[in-house]
Amino acid sequence: MADLAIDRGFLPAFAKLQRPVQHAVLATIDKFAEHTHAGLHLEKLTAARDPNIRTIRIDRFYRGVVLALGGQRYALLNVLPHDDANAFATSRLFTVNQVLGVLEVRDQAGIEELTHATPPPSATSLFDRVSAADLHSLGVDKDLMPLLRLISTDKQLDSLAGLLPPAQFDVLSGLASGMSKQEVWEEMADRIVGDVDPDDLFTAAQRTPERIAFVSGPMELAAILAHPFDVWRTFLHPTQRDVAYRETYSGPALITGSAGTGKTVTGLHRAVFLARRLPDDGPKVLLTTYTRSLADALGKQLRLLTDDPAVLRRIDVIGVDKLAHQIVTRDGTKVTVATDTIMDPLWEEAAAASPAFSAAFLKHEWEQVILAQQLTTADTYRDSPRKGRGAGLRAAQRDQVWTAIDGVVTKLAKRRLRTHTQLADEAAAITARTPSPYRHVIVDEGQDLHPAQWRLLRALVPAADNDLFLLADPYQRIYDSQVSLTRLGIPVRGRTRRLTVNYRTTHEILDLSVKVLNTGTVFGLDDTPDTLVGYRSVTRGGTPQLTTHPTRDDEFEALIERVGTWLDQGVEPHAIGVAARTGKLVKAITTTLAGAYIPVADDKQGADGVRVATMHGMKGLEFRCLAVVGLDLGVLPAANAVTPAADDPHAHRQDLQRERCLLFVALTRARDVLYLSHSGQPSELLPALT
Numbered sequence: 104m105a106d107l108a109i110d111r112g113f114l115p116a117f118a119k120l121q122r123p124v125q126h127a128v129l130a131t132i133d134k135f136a137e138h139t140h141a142g143l144h145l146e147k148l149t150a151a152r153d154p155n156i157r158t159i160r161i162d163r164f165y166r167g168v169v170l171a172l173g174g175q176r177y178a179l180l181n182v183l184p185h186d187d188a189n190a191f192a193t194s195r196l197f198t199v200n201q202v203l204g205v206l207e208v209r210d211q212a213g214i215e216e217l218t219h220a221t222p223p224p225s226a227t228s229l230f231d232r233v234s235a236a237d238l239h240s241l242g243v244d245k246d247l248m249p250l251l252r253l254i255s256t257d258k259q260l261d262s263l264a265g266l267l268p269p270a271q272f273d274v275l276s277g278l279a280s281g282m283s284k285q286e287v288w289e290e291m292a293d294r295i296v297g298d299v300d301p302d303d304l305f306t307a308a309q310r311t312p313e314r315i316a317f318v319s320g321p322m323e324l325a326a327i328l329a330h331p332f333d334v335w336r337t338f339l340h341p342t343q344r345d346v347a348y349r350e351t352y353s354g355p356a357l358i359t360g361s362a363g364t365g366k367t368v369t370g371l372h373r374a375v376f377l378a379r380r381l382p383d384d385g386p387k388v389l390l391t392t393y394t395r396s397l398a399d400a401l402g403k404q405l406r407l408l409t410d411d412p413a414v415l416r417r418i419d420v421i422g423v424d425k426l427a428h429q430i431v432t433r434d435g436t437k438v439t440v441a442t443d444t445i446m447d448p449l450w451e452e453a454a455a456a457s458p459a460f461s462a463a464f465l466k467h468e469w470e471q472v473i474l475a476q477q478l479t480t481a482d483t484y485r486d487s488p489r490k491g492r493g494a495g496l497r498a499a500q501r502d503q504v505w506t507a508i509d510g511v512v513t514k515l516a517k518r519r520l521r522t523h524t525q526l527a528d529e530a531a532a533i534t535a536r537t538p539s540p541y542r543h544v545i546v547d548e549g550q551d552l553h554p555a556q557w558r559l560l561r562a563l564v565p566a567a568d569n570d571l572f573l574l575a576d577p578y579q580r581i582y583d584s585q586v587s588l589t590r591l592g593i594p595v596r597g598r599t600r601r602l603t604v605n606y607r608t609t610h611e612i613l614d615l616s617v618k619v620l621n622t623g624t625v626f627g628l629d630d631t632p633d634t635l636v637g638y639r640s641v642t643r644g645g646t647p648q649l650t651t652h653p654t655r656d657d658e659f660e661a662l663i664e665r666v667g668t669w670l671d672q673g674v675e676p677h678a679i680g681v682a683a684r685t686g687k688l689v690k691a692i693t694t695t696l697a698g699a700y701i702p703v704a705d706d707k708q709g710a711d712g713v714r715v716a717t718m719h720g721m722k723g724l725e726f727r728c729l730a731v732v733g734l735d736l737g738v739l740p741a742a743n744a745v746t747p748a749a750d751d752p753h754a755h756r757q758d759l760q761r762e763r764c765l766l767f768v769a770l771t772r773a774r775d776v777l778y779l780s781h782s783g784q785p786s787e788l789l790p791a792l793t
């Protein structure tokens with residue numbers, strides 16, 4: 104019986120086939136598993152650049168392309184119409200990376216063509232500062248050196264993206280993005296192997312789970328092929344795999360990585376990995392995140408990753424607010440949650456009575472200083488640190504602030520109302536005195552959780568190996584929580600990892616999004632400065648488009664046109680997103696699109712359609728095509744979200760940075776196409792589009 108493996112590229116190829124051809128592929132796979140290759144008519148092509156590539160008949164028109172790994176082992180690479188299959192088979196060359204020992208594929212025909220077509224360098228090559236020996240020591244093949252010496256621009260390097268083996272392209276784009284040889288080396292360090300045998304394709308394939316998946320037989324293969332678009336279920340980046348499948352973290356682990364680097368995917372794999380090892384009737388895995396809608400999305404993805412009922416039973420997926428609510432109400436306690444609609448007027452009243460302080464200031468002071476540190480008296484507040492809160496307050500001012508806030512808190516208590524943050528604190532206290540149903544806690548979107556929520560999550564698992572697995576991106580912090588995990592009893596030192604490869608967004612969209620951040624030092628939850636060095640995308644696409652309009656009506660007309668075009672091109676409504684800064688704009692856009700007979704998603708009614716949401720509401724989501732509109736001066740940054748520089752320059756800078764992060768979050772929701780628009784003057788946060 105032949106051993107089967109599947110190449111990452113086989114999934115999208117399979118997805119494109121019509122049903123009858125898919126059935127023919129599955130039938131061939133069945134035969135494959137039963138026969139030795141002698142009975143399979145594997146054809147060797149004389150023009151092939153790779154002696155191990157074969158083709159196999161699927162039906163009258165289609166052929167499969169297969170790589171012989173040695174012995175009775177084969178990897179399915181592609182399935183294409185006859186001529187295309189032959190062209191694919193003759194152009195590809197599989198080799199073993201000399202440093203990482205992984206199996207690599209390159210488009211050898213394309214490389215040969217480009218080497219001949221690229222003019223001799225008029226400028227210096229992008230890689231002049233790196234010696235051939237250094238490039239080779241990073242795994243770049245020697246025979247590529249002549250081509251690399253011809254590469255003098257990022258654009259030329261980009262043209263190599265689909266031709267070179269990804270690991271080698273990663274090294275080259277890391278170097279071209281400014282990383283030193285040492286930094287690139289450090290990124291690879293965990294994966295470097297000694298004694299690489301260049302002819303042992305099977306061992307190399309086993310070392311390459313991001314490219315080759317070995318399956319136990321046709322059943323497992325069929326399960327993979329049932330979701331051909333969800334490549335992340337089967338193929339993880341080596342760092343993602345390392346992080347998700349590590350046997351033991353000796354305490355809380357923090358995984359950082361900017362937008363689209365697969366933090367959620369990694370968290371889902373970790374949840375399943377941990378759940379598989381748990382007994383059926385013991386403590387479970389908690390998978391939690393910032394909001395209910397994000398938790399719903401996590402639940403759907405989890406069910407895509409596994410349909411094993413035993414595993415699913417051992418994982419609870421729930422938003423952190425709902426979790427707190429459940430814990431507090433478990434004994435029958437009745438709770439009414441004080442939403443923003445209730446709270447905002449209370450803060451306005453308090454500010455009106457203490458005109459030295461704005462409503463936003465009082466609200467943030469309560470949440471970020473008083474609740475964060477669990478301060479219960481004016482005396483403790485007077486002496487407490489106010490890290491990240493801008494200009495200092497004198498003792499008399501603190502007394503005024505305390506009185507104003509205490510008034511709001513007293514009103515809440517009288518009406519028997521509690522905010523989510525208060526509930527989290529109460530839930531933490533309850534959890535500390537009762538046995539927890541959880542053995543492992545996994546937290547997505549951790550950058551925005553409040554200290555009270557962290558206290559709850561800490562209390563939910565005893566300090567032990569693999570207790571907390573945290574995913575966060577400080578560049579996507581869009582609320583105001585200033586958190587130091589260490590001070591909350593969650594030490595992650597020595598257990599932090601960073602993901603750098605963006606799988607969602609094209610290179611062009613990412614480039615623009617990163618420019619928005621325009622940032623100074625950003626600190627992570629572990630109190631250390633974060634970095635975007637090496638952050639890069641694996642896909643290419645069109646340049647984001649910015650349109651300018653004289654009036655809002657014109658802008659909305661153009662939006663209708665744009666969304667209509669996407670729909671006409673066959674993009675499904677739910678794969679289209681429209682983001683704006685304010686709820687008012689979101690309402691107006693929803694009405695406008697609905698008026699143009701464009702289906703708009705409505706969660707309350709359970710209606711599917713184009714998702715229109717505020718930038719805050721876009722957190723964690725993704726869309727094939729995304730419009731971010733209303734990017735006008737005065738709308739972004741939102742005037743009411745930014746402290747005037749004259750009042751407090753520190754708070755002003757911090758608020759502006761948060762608005763930048765918010766725009767970054769919105770832009771990085773786009774997978775393939777990003778459209779931006781404004782009317783009147785453009786927002787000062789918009790970078791130039793070149």
Ligand SMILES: Nc1ncnc2c1ncn2[C@@H]1O[C@H](COP(=O)(O)OP(=O)(O)OP(=O)(O)O)[C@@H](O)[C@H]1O
Nearest residue numbers: 335338339340362363364365366367368606607723
């Ligand atoms: N190894 C992988 N192979 C293919 N696709 C991947 C892989 N890892 C992640 N993806 C895809 O990339 C996209 C982003 O992944 P994910 O949502 O996990 O990133 P994230 O870091 O949590 O993003 P954000 O912080 O922006 O919400 C998703 O569409 C996901 O399916």
